[in-house]
Amino acid sequence: MELLSSAHVRVLLFFSLLIFTAAAGAAAAAGGGGGSGGGRWDLLQSSIGVSAMHMQLLHNDRVVVFDSTTLGPSNLSLPGGACRRYPNEPALKVDCTAHSAEYDVTTNSFRPLTVLTDTLCSSGSVAPDGTLVQTGGSNDGDRNARTFRPCSNSATCGWSEASNVLAVSRWYATNQILPDGRAIVIGGRGQFNYEFYPKTNAADTATIPLPFLSQTSDPEENNLYPFVHLNIDGNLFIFANNRAILLDYKKNAVVRTYPKMPGGDPRNYPSTGSSVLLPLKPSPTEAEVLVCGGAPAGSYLQVSQHGTFVRALETCGRIKITDEAPTWAMEIMPMPRVMGDMVLLPTGDEVLIINGAGMGAAAWEMGQNPVLMPLLYRPRALSGSRFVVQSQGTIPRLYHSTAVLLRDGRVLVGGSNPHNRYVFSNVEYPTELSLEAFSPEYLNPAFAASRPSIISPLLLISYGKQFPLRFRIGSLANTVSVTMASPAFATHSLSMNQRLLILGTTEPVAVGRTAGVYEVVATAPVTATLAPPGYYMVFVVNNGIPSEGIWIQIQ
């Protein structure tokens, strides 16, 4: 029986591969989108006027984009004829252009937003009510916090700024949303400590020391934008440079020290690799982290002092962070990559590795050999066959590029500005103002009959409670799952707060007499430790083909 079914699976796989190849060939012949490997590329906007250094999808299907006020004029005017006047501004003392924009996924349109202090290399998370909470930056904005509350009548919502509300300057810090709904803001240049935001009271100006960050700082730093993941035990996994700790942030105690990653090369800014918490199973008892790419020690200094571009790292390390004495399992990507972005796909079984360079480091003018081919990493496949090369894109996405999952299953790709201004000519890699969508192979129209379509409205769900999901489908497989993905804050190759949970579900049951309508009952994560409160995208996945997601709010 077991043998028979696995043989069946192989035959099915073989035929779906044939259909796949045929469909991809047909799409390429029809001239739609780019590429003939897995997935396709589409140019959404040739310019939104602002380079997407930071991106955050909100639950109105709009993406807040921003870079920095120190880059000189952007290609988008501030609304209402506003200008920013700042006498100490290094680039432009009066700037009437926007450095933030809102991209509307549904209508494929954008509008300028007003941010008047510097958000360069900052961090953020989404509060339980769906408000983007962004912290820090540089220059006049390094201790500021800014909020953006999404609204349906988009003309009426915008950024709101609070000055000097952080205890210290937070430039290149990492934020993680906590089970209590606050964000913890960790590190930043010269800051070997953490704090929380919002403050529980105005007098809370404390920073809590984190010596791990000074211990992992080297002559290139290599510990900025630490990789932070909320573990299922409520502690924080924090990776900086080439190693990690498990931090009980409530007691400020290091509860576990993970071994140094084999090879010892740095993975954090400016030797920027990327990292994800791998998808969590229903009622998880274990959690794993994957760290991929980066740059060998010395890469940054090699470029800055000698103009030598060093080949990026081609290794990934994977570790079971819940183990008492875990070890790193190393894997080799098909090509080296620094400044890649990692996106958890809604199938619950795929990590997209996209953007970045084959040589150099993360800083102005320091990347070369753009890597145009994304990779899929399939965490449950056999070791040695986990990477699948995807269709090649056409636009280099180097330093200051980003990628975020959209509710419809596409990945929005933007940014790339390796210059300290907007530069469009006489450079190898001009400032990119375009937005593209990468559509993973599951969006191939050949799978239309297998794609579930959820017919439930936006839901409010409670921890540990069951909730029904009704969906329509042409051809139901016997493996239906429900996944739940957080909208992440993407910048500098790190998607902060990125989390994907596979939920416990019942078998689908046909509903009423309408053919092709089914219902599954899913169980919400039991605690806010597994899924901090807020908005998530929920998908029904039929044999590897996800539905378009719906927004749910968990509380």
Ligand SMILES: *[C@@H]1O[C@H](CO)[C@@H](O)[C@H](O)[C@H]1NC(C)=O
């Ligand atoms: C941005 O504006 C500059 C100056 O007007 C122009 O030269 C350039 O082509 C524009 N770039 C894009 C991508 O729209």
